[in-house]
Amino acid sequence: MNPRRKKRLTLVLALVFGLGSTVGLMLYALSQNMDLFYTPTELVQGKPDGTKPQVGQRLRIGGMVVTGSVKRDPQSLEVSFDVADVGPAVTVRYNGILPDLFREGQGIVAQGVLLNPTTIEAHEVLAKHDEEYMPPEVAAAMEKTHAPLEYTDVQKQGSVQ
Incomplete structure (x- = not known):
């Protein structure tokens, strides 16, 4: 050559x-x-394709803050609260100042690390900005895994019982 x-x-x-x-x-x-996105139900039971996050994995979780679940440490900025969609609740621990719009019964997205199958150590918590807003990932996941319950369905169930 x-x-x-x-x-x-x-x-x-x-x-x-x-x-x-x-x-x-x-x-x-x-x-x-x-960072993969999960709803509380997907975190506990796994995604439809059978995948579940592993302990130590970084992820994002979105859902509604369970009423009465917010616990604050009076000596520090540590906060613990439960997040749920329509299934099981997942505990989120956060050390820092929560957003002004954070409150019980409101939608949030938390980003952090999975400590055990039902506990997340969050390093960022985002709260929704108004009554109508739901993060796109949460809305898509809720539509995919849960059929919406309409007001007429609730009335029918109430009259049957």
Whole structure:
């Protein structure tokens, strides 16, 4: 082989290897920073495809703050509260100042780490901004896993009993 062709081939192979390594490292870094979204029911029972998060995994959870579940530590900024959709509740622990719109019965999205199957250590808590708003992930997950209960259905159930 001609020395000139050898030099070109070496240069092209080094360029392809370098580009491949760069793309591989970027994909690895992005996969480490990906946070998956769960509803409380999906967190406890698993997603429809059978996947469940592992302890120590970073994730986001969205749902409604259960009324009467907010517990504040008077000596620090630690807060603990339960989040539920229509299934089981999940406990969220947070150390910091909660958003002004945070209150019981309101929708929130918490981002953090799974400590055990029903407890999350949150590093960020986001509260919805008005009565009509629901985070898109929460709305999509609620539509997918739960049929909406309409007012007429509630009336029918009440009259039957």
